[in-house]
Amino acid sequence: MFKLKRDPADQSNSWRTDNLPAWGLFFVAPWIIGFLAFTVYPFFASLYFSFTNFNIINFSPRWVGLDNYVELFTADPIFWISIGNSIRYAALLLIFATVFDIFIAYLLSLNVKFLSIYRTVFFFPVLVPVVAASLTWIWILNPRFGLINGLLDLIGVKGPNWLASPDTAMLSIILIAVWGSGRQVIVYLSGFNDIPRSLYEAADIDGASGTQKFWRITLPLLSPQIFFNVVTLIIFSLQSFSEVYIMTGGGPANSTLLYAVNLYNRAFRDFAMGYASALAWIMFLLILGLTLIIFKFLSGRVIYER
Amino acid sequence: MNEKERKAGNEQQLSRRDLLKMLGGSAAGMSMAKIAGLGGSAAALLGGMPAGAQSKVEIWTGFGQGRMADAMQGAIDNFAVENPEFAPEHIIVPWGEITDRVIAATAAGSPPDVHRGWSGTVGNAAIGALTNLQPYVDAQNVDLSDFWPATLDQMKFQGDVHAMSISTIVQFLYYNKDRMREAGLDPDSPPSTIAELDEQGAALNDVSDDGTINRLGFSPTVPGLQIWDWGAAFGSQYWDESEGNIAIDEEAMIALFEWYKSYADQFGAENLQAYASTYGGNNFGRNTPQGIYYTGLITFWVLGSWSYNDMGEYGPDVDFDVIPIPQLASADDSAPGTSNGNMYLVPANCANPDGGFAFANFMSSSPFVAINKALPDSVMPSRRSLANLPEVDEKEGGWTILARDEILPNTLQRPSFGGNGFFGGALNEAAENVMFHGADPAEVLADAVARSRREVERLRG
Incomplete structure (x- = not known):
């Protein structure tokens, strides 16, 4: 030894x-x-x-030099479809998830009975394996026998075809992603809990309304959490793969063909590893660029508590 | 501390050199173990087996449970008896993962010696994933003319045999006689042309006012588009041997896409998709009595012969029969669909290619396998000599005779080629664009073919 x-x-x-x-x-x-x-x-x-x-x-x-990149940009319509889908997915998910998560986190920050149960419920989706969650959602969104359309049927509304329609398939996978955004809720919740109560008390004394308190106190002091979640959510959403691959495979009619699904197809269905590597690098540069842009334009607006 | 003690202490301390030696030694050891492979005879020696007695043949299939697993084990036992120089070892891999896992193992240098695949898998020869079996075939004088022509085409890649086919799936038009009777149709006169299929199918649809499909007589989009088969029925080819690249009969394929579109227009593409997704779980309930085929939710459908066995198992009370795929009467080169060979393939750089080929050849030539494995799975033996065994004629239902005498000699010959999966995907995308977005069939087909031809050339290097 x-x-x-x-x-x-x-x-x-x-x-x-x-x-x-x-x-x-x-x-x-x-x-x-x-x-x-x-x-x-x-x-x-x-x-x-x-x-x-x-x-x-x-x-x-x-x-082959730049051939892969040239083909991607000039002769591959699927590349443009997938990049368009991914950007749409990321943008809509960002909006829906941010609004929904802040709202839920706000509710979970209130001092009500059974709070720990509510918090657990909203974090549960994060713990469910992607495959199990995806298969469950396929049945929940089943146009004929699914839970959601069944409930809509009770009030006399014919539900949409959800994953079966190019018009609603993207919205469906975004809603599922919002459902699974418990991690962001936790981050916002910690932000809510960090806001000093004294600020609200002072605002009350000054006669501020609830709306004013939200816009002038809550939102600014929540900006570090919003900034963090926006950056991570963009990175996550542009890399989304598993749930979409399982639920739609990119269909119908390529309406949910996200960039990562296209990349996977090229790499492991067609064994075009060079081409898939070019796809991966474009995605890397896109994410890097978006992140830098966000940092440039948003980081100055973030208010850190001193 | 004296000099001696210090030296002793130094010897026990970890110097940079020692650390590098340790790491380097470990890496070298791992590399040597990797290069040695520790497979085949080396493993036998380590296991205490006399060298040269037997060589291990590692076989990967997905036959893990039930009757098919028992039949597979019976085949392996027979192989072991007939080939005492080989020790077969059967490893079960989920069907959905087998091709990817074989590719990954081949890339890593440790593939199985032989694995079960399909006609499409032969195209993996384009990336060097398969052992060329032509030298084995030549050395053992395997009679290739014994195989069905379409199956032999699929066994070959660029003229050389790269797979041995155990059995061949043909496509049938299945029809539910009970439902035909309910609609006042004569079940003894099923549709023999596309026009008759359209007409009889239309008489059997049950659609709500809001477009919800409750029961379907027929749609070429359910259970899937099956472009290869319907394209053949409309008279298209997919490959130009002289050019060595993809080529279609544009007129035939445009007619096919317009046919798809006529159904999309009639039902609504979304409603068809919704119907398919509603009942689409587990291959439309293939392995459950609640499946679409066993409950009368569809009257006419096209599936492989393998489904014939399922019908007996999960829908024993369903009165059904099969006929060849109806063909477009006006098409010159129309064929009753395509056929698909079930293959055994020997990955490149496997430890025991001799054993791999021996097993693949055994599976394709053994009467035991043909009778106890292929026929009970309702697929035809790929060799004509085996398809003429008395047991084939005696098989209940008459599907074997239909497949052997009417379909297999006439199915479209569709050779194996790299880019097959890409081409199939591109055709499906094109058809969906026509159905959902009303795209111009000629335009999307031209685009799909152009991209697929580039893919073939890319794979060619």
Whole structure:
């Protein structure tokens, strides 16, 4: 075994057991190796592959320069459909989820009976495996025998075809994503709880209305949480895959073909790994660009409590 | 501390060099273990088995439970008896994952020696995922003319055999005689042309005023578009052998897409999709007595012969029969759909390709397998010699004779090619655009074909 006691006389070029950085490095080496092998290497390898014609079996990528990118932008209508769908999905999800989550978080911040139960209920969807949730939603949204259309039928309304219609399929998957946004609710809830009560008391003394208090106190002091959730939600929504792949496969008529689903099809249905790598890099740059834009225009408006 | 003690201490301390040695040694050890593979005979040696006695043949299929699993095990046992030099090991992989897992294992250098796949899987030869079996076929003088022509086409990639087919699925038009009687139709005169199918189907629809479909006589979109089959029935080809790329009969495919659109216009594309999604779970309830086929919710439908067995199992009281797919009377090159070979394939760079081919060849040539595996699954043996066994003629229902004598010799020959999946997806997208958005069939077809041809060329490198 290694020596555990420090030897002050030892001046040799060795790592002693009390040299914590060395031992620290040793113990985190598995993670570092994993990070290098499974994150850093694929990251840069995919950039190289995006300039090649490469399939998963023959490890002999052929350099094609910008051909993949040129084809994407000039000769692949599915690329434009998927990017349009993803942007629409992200934008609508951002709006719906932000409004819904803030509202729910506000309700959950009130001091009412059974509060812990309500909070648990709204966080439950986060804990449900994606596959199970997706299959359940397929049945809930079933046009004929689904729960939602069944309830609508009780009040004499013919429900829409939900996932079966190009007009409502996108809205359906957005609603499902909003249902599963419990994490954002938790973040907003923490924000609500951080707002000092004294500000509301002072506003009450000044005769401020509920609306005024919301716009002048709550929303500004909630801006750090909104900023964080907007950034993470955009990243999450542009990468959404599993639930859409399970529920619609991108249909009907490509109406829910999100970018990640298209990327998956190109990589693992068509084995066009070079092309799929180009798709992945465009998505990376799009997310990076959007994030930088958000930081540039929103970060200055965020009010941090001092 | 004296010099001696210090040296002893140093020996026990972890120097940078020691650390690098440890990491490097571990990596080298792992690499060597990887290169060695530790498969096949090495594994046998490690297991205490005498070298050279037997070599392991790793077989991946999805036959994990029920009658099909028992039949598969029976086939493997027979293979082991007839080929004592091989030790088969059956590994069950979910059907939905088998192709992806084989590709991943092949990329990682540790594929099975043989696996079950389909005609579409042969196209994976385009990315170098399969072992070329032509040298084995030549060395063992396998009589390729014994296979059904369409099946043989699918076994080949660029002229060389890359798969051995155990059985072939043909497409039938199934029809529910009880429902036909209810509507006053003669169940002994099922539709033999597209026009008759349209007419008889229309007499059997039950649609609410709000467009909700309660029962369907027929729609070419349910259970699926089945473009390959209907396209063949309308007289289209999909491949130009001389050019080595995708080619369709535009006139035939435009006619097909307009036919789809006529149903979308009649019912509403969304209502058809809603009907399909309502009853679409688990392949339209294929494995449950509540399935669409067993409860009279559809009268005419096209499915593979494999469904014949399901009908007997889940709808024993349904009075039904099968006929070849009706064809477009005006089409010159019309065919009764396509057929699809069930294949055994040997992945590239597997540990034991000899064993893999031996098993694949056994499965395609064994009378035991034909009688106990293929026929009970209601699929035809891919070799004509096996399709002429007395047991085939004796099979209840007469579907075997229909498949053997009328359909299999005439189905469209559709060779295997890389980009098959892309082409199928592009055709489906095009048809949906016509049905949902009223797109111009000629335009979307031209786009789908152009993109698919590029894909074929890309895969060709």
